[in-house]
Amino acid sequence: MSDSARPPALEAIGLTKRLGGRLVVDAVDVVCAAGTVVGLLGPNGAGKTTTLRMLYGFLSPDSGAIRYHGRDFVQDREAIKRTIGVCTQDDTLDEEFSVAQNLAIYAGYFRPRVPDLAARIAGLMDEVGLTPFAAQRPVTLSGGFRRRLMIARAVVHGPSVLFLDEPTTGLDPQARVDVWRLVDQLRTQGLAIILTTHYMDEAERLSDRLVVLDRGRRVTEGSPREVIDEQIGEHVVVVHADAVDAAAFHGWLASRGIALPAAVLGQLHIPLRGAQLGEFTAAFPDLRFTVREPDLDDLFMRLAVRR
Amino acid sequence: MRLPAALDWRSWAVVRRNARVYFRTWHIGLLPPALEPVVFLLAFGFGLGGYVAGVPWRGEQLPYIVYIAPGLVAYTTFTTPYFQGLYAAYVRMHYQKTWDGLLTTQVELEHVLWGEILWAGLLGALFATIVTVVLLVCHCFGILTLTWTAAALIPPLAFLAGCAFASLALVFTAIVPSIDHMNLPAFLVGIPVAVISDTYFPMTSEHPVIIAIVACNPVHHVAETFRSLLVLGHPGANLVGLLATTGALLGVCAPLALHLLRRRVLGER
Numbered sequence: 328m329s330d331s332a333r334p335p336a337l338e339a340i341g342l343t344k345r346l347g348g349r350l351v352v353d354a355v356d357v358v359c360a361a362g363t364v365v366g367l368l369g370p371n372g373a374g375k376t377t378t379l380r381m382l383y384g385f386l387s388p389d390s391g392a393i394r395y396h397g398r399d400f401v402q403d404r405e406a407i408k409r410t411i412g413v414c415t416q417d418d419t420l421d422e423e424f425s426v427a428q429n430l431a432i433y434a435g436y437f438r439p440r441v442p443d444l445a446a447r448i449a450g451l452m453d454e455v456g457l458t459p460f461a462a463q464r465p466v467t468l469s470g471g472f473r474r475r476l477m478i479a480r481a482v483v484h485g486p487s488v489l490f491l492d493e494p495t496t497g498l499d500p501q502a503r504v505d506v507w508r509l510v511d512q513l514r515t516q517g518l519a520i521i522l523t524t525h526y527m528d529e530a531e532r533l534s535d536r537l538v539v540l541d542r543g544r545r546v547t548e549g550s551p552r553e554v555i556d557e558q559i560g561e562h563v564v565v566v567h568a569d570a571v572d573a574a575a576f577h578g579w580l581a582s583r584g585i586a587l588p589a590a591v592l593g594q595l596h597i598p599l600r601g602a603q604l605g606e607f608t609a610a611f612p613d614l615r616f617t618v619r620e621p622d623l624d625d626l627f628m629r630l631a632v633r634r
Numbered sequence: 635m636r637l638p639a640a641l642d643w644r645s646w647a648v649v650r651r652n653a654r655v656y657f658r659t660w661h662i663g664l665l666p667p668a669l670e671p672v673v674f675l676l677a678f679g680f681g682l683g684g685y686v687a688g689v690p691w692r693g694e695q696l697p698y699i700v701y702i703a704p705g706l707v708a709y710t711t712f713t714t715p716y717f718q719g720l721y722a723a724y725v726r727m728h729y730q731k732t733w734d735g736l737l738t739t740q741v742e743l744e745h746v747l748w749g750e751i752l753w754a755g756l757l758g759a760l761f762a763t764i765v766t767v768v769l770l771v772c773h774c775f776g777i778l779t780l781t782w783t784a785a786a787l788i789p790p791l792a793f794l795a796g797c798a799f800a801s802l803a804l805v806f807t808a809i810v811p812s813i814d815h816m817n818l819p820a821f822l823v824g825i826p827v828a829v830i831s832d833t834y835f836p837m838t839s840e841h842p843v844i845i846a847i848v849a850c851n852p853v854h855h856v857a858e859t860f861r862s863l864l865v866l867g868h869p870g871a872n873l874v875g876l877l878a879t880t881g882a883l884l885g886v887c888a889p890l891a892l893h894l895l896r897r898r899v900l901g902e903r
Contacts, residue, residue: 419735
């Protein structure tokens, strides 16, 4: 079967979930192919974690369908869960056991059993740099190593789809980069990876495709560049908030359907499409401003302003 | 064909995990069931027993130490799984996040629940067996005289009853707001149920309400069955009551606990 004819590793259609009477996820679609990373992106409360929890079976969707490699998740749940790896946002490491025991005991929760488990654990610990800590309890590890252990544990049984819920939250910059390398390595090994994050740089670096969520709905989807182009444009103009003539400025933005951006440390970051940059320059010839490339932070700020 | 959750390998994987943690410090963990009956036999059997001529039981007068010895086994059969289901399960669910980790695997919430029930039942059976062995040692030293022909029935009956008591505890674990609130099911339910049950003293009231409460109390049937086993050498008529009350308790509480835990752990309404 050619790659294009093969069903995606994960395909979720129209996922909807209400929690406590509130619509938390509203008809969200997620598709992820083997060897790619899909980033679920959005501000707090956007529905990322709930979507992820439905995908890996912690929560049941109120409606919608989830298929793994073309197989229905409801019909074939136990067998499909054998092929899924999950790294939750909160540490759920078993503090009663050592690093190596955590991997062995977790592997024991899967059938068919992991073949040649001892070698698998040794290889995995080596891969993520945990071998020197094999006999230590997780509580003795730094945040970065605990996260590596969480990820190693999530793949100890050799899944084909991996879920990472905010994998670098709370880590220092070096530890974050280490986790990024690890995720990239797993992608190269052919895993389909779905991750949530609210770090824009992380989403941009790691994701092949982004699904942007806001208030439970899918806002847009595509590669990071496509998403930025569609939602933001080609340029971001940065001006000092107190340097602009407010009335003229607001009027100009409104006439072009651009929402008034929130000031960040006294600066306004205004997303503009290609032709609008020329119009802006012509409209405010005396204004001092800088122009930069847009990034996902701009999208995040735009979603925040909409809220 | 889908196996019942209690028989599924995933429930037993949870049991294995809890057992592995528990028996890492087995020498500490097994001290209470080994020492508690000795202390209670000394305190109640010899201490209080010195003031009690005998306890009327099924038409005969039993020495108080003989009366309470099977009661100790019954008390352990109740309290061990009940408190495992309350405190230990709550700690694993809320503080250690062990359940959250399990739920990212092939293990489902119903297996976590049954794993906890089975583990608590097994621990209760183990503790009841240890207490019985301590009584046997006391018997061998002439401290008390019991009948041992049917004592082998105690572990399986303690396991069944322990599963029922753990399921009751897990209902409370599913609804208490914090571990401090565990005092309510522990002291308002656990202690009265354990005491109003013919474990340490006979419930001889003729008031119909008291009679009904005792008849519905599974710990009463456990105590009386164990007493029959260790005094008469056969389980007696209370075996039917034991099987009926613990079966009913398990049949009601296990599904109820699962329903309540779905709300608490998974956030389902």
